[in-house]
Amino acid sequence: MPENEPCCDPVYPVDGQAGGANGVKACGRLHGAVWQTQKGGMADTATLIDQLKAAVGAKGVIDGADALAYFANDVYRTGGTPLAVIRPADVPALQVAVKACAAAGVAMIPRGGGASYTDGYIRPEGGHVLIDTGAFDSIVIDEANAVVTVGAGVTWAALKTALDAKSLRTPFWGPFSGIAATVGGSLSQNSVSHGTAAHGISAQSVLGMDVVLANGELLSTSASSATRHYGPDLTGLFTGDCGVFGIKVAARLPLITLRPFFETLSFAFDDFASCHAGARAAQLARIEDSQFGLDLALSQGQIGRQEGVGARLAIAAQVLAKAPNKLKGIAQLMKMAMAGENPMRAGAYMAHFIVDGADAEEASHKARQLRLLMAPHGREIANSIPTFVRSVPFAPLFNILGPGGERWVPIHGVFAHDQVVPFDTAFKALIASRKADLDRLGIWTGTMFSPVGSTGFLYEIALYWPDARTAYHLQTLDGEHVQSLPDFPANPEARAAANDLKEAIVALMQDYRAGHFQLGRAYPYQPRLSAPAKALLGAIKRELDPKGLMNPGALGL
Secondary structure, eight states, X not given: OOXXXXXXXXXXXXXXXXXXXXXXXXXXXXXXXXXXXXTSOEEEHHHHHHHHHHHHOGGGEEOOHHHHHHHTBOSSOBOOOOSEEXXXXXXXXXXXXXXXXXXHTOOEEEXXXXXXXXXXXXXXXXXXXXXXXXXXXXXXXXXXXXXEEEETTOBHHHHHHHHHXXXXXXXXXXXXXXXXXXXXXXXHHOOOSBTHHHHOOGGGGOSEEEEEOTTSOEEEOOSOSSOSOSSSOHHHHTTTOTTSSOEEEEEEEEOEEOOOEEEEEEEEESSHHHHHHHHHHXXXXXXXSEEEEEEHHHHHTTTGGGGSHHHXXXXXXXXXXXXXXXXXXXXXXHHHHHHTTGGGGSOSEEEEEEEEESSHHHHHHHHHHHHHHHTTTOEEEOOHHHHHHHHSSSOOSGGGBOTTSOEEEEEEEEEEHHHHHHHHHHHHHHHHHTHHHHHHHTOEEEEEEEEETTTEEEEEEEEEXXXXXXXXXHHHSOHHHHHTSOOOOOXXXXXXXXXXXXXXXXXXXXXXXXXXXXXXXXXOOGGGSOHHHHHHHHHXXXXXXXXXXXXXXXXXO
């Protein structure tokens, strides 16, 4: 075959961007003896790979086509194939590798736990070095100063296990995907879930970070070990940056006492406006540690499939194991058993709460307050769902496929309170306008919600469509689970329609001035900035990464 003759279609034809003749194509082959970087320079591929192996060890470099195919995917999309994946064992090794990539003019993209769905660590053009920080897994607990220092590759589940042993926790303590999601990934993307109702998002539970910059230098954002706020907030600059400013290697998080007593409550609402009103009342009161809401579609779908006998037994064991009062735990199990499937079908919308306390009396007092707040808006129902979430906070990543084996991607926006109900109305009108095509193609949606401080309301739409799985799904999920689900052939028409709907939803959210987390390459960012803000952002990027090699394209940079 001639050197520059294409042997297959590009992996990533989105927005007209695809690998050139010297790029990595869908077959995974390197075409040509050299790699064309985005800056127009030429890097000797073999030499760079040798340098990376010298820096991190041969076992720390992945450059085989089959293995790289997995790393070309996130949950939602397939991008261009990386030139290599590196997994450095320590920071000095990473610094040497970064310097080699910088000298070669090759893009570098950090990857956390891999659960991104916003093109955060995939690159349309391919040819990048993907940096897996999973080996940075140290956890150092400083009880005297109420600080834990963790490697960027530590999962939230691992951190919780370590802190549970000392009856401690971080204020925000992880997203639902915390079995895989890492601390570094969450700080790069901004995350919500456990602890958010009381303590805010991931960015609000960090004191400082250590970051390897594009030139290989190590930067600490902390001017003080006691407080984040000592002069301008340099730590904040690296939260939600999607790795465009550097590669996080460690973070220092504050600690608080774990409150072992808890109660879980659920309420049903007949319409979204009532659900939002109830959720907002709780937000303002700051009574609960965690709060999330679901519509009927998700309650019966992703959540509802936890209703199997095996799952119920597992939940029962977890409830009893974690209940401070065993008699109360048994009473809770009896209540759940009598409820059966009713909590899944008790209303068009359901909100679920977890309140905690230093003792049973404090937890019960908070639960009573919450019932009073919810009474004008909804009705209490059996609390099976939050009890499950409290007992199993980091469940397996089954939701990366739909309950019927469908492909899945979520789309979210954080709205001001006066915008979220009008957006809900507009979103339902958008779905109704496309209903015939969506039904024909087997595309459906569900929604979930959670508070973001007292001022923001997160509205998340789960989008499902029948389509073939990628290498990401097959490698991430347990084989037995995958085999239990229907298998779909490739479905380009449904995939295109789902992507078009996704883009329409994002545009609609922008119409209602929504903010977004996990920006990656999926959500508009720079168009929302004023000219001075955009200039400042660009100046910071040029100072930290003058060659534009750190995750180019993310955040529109």
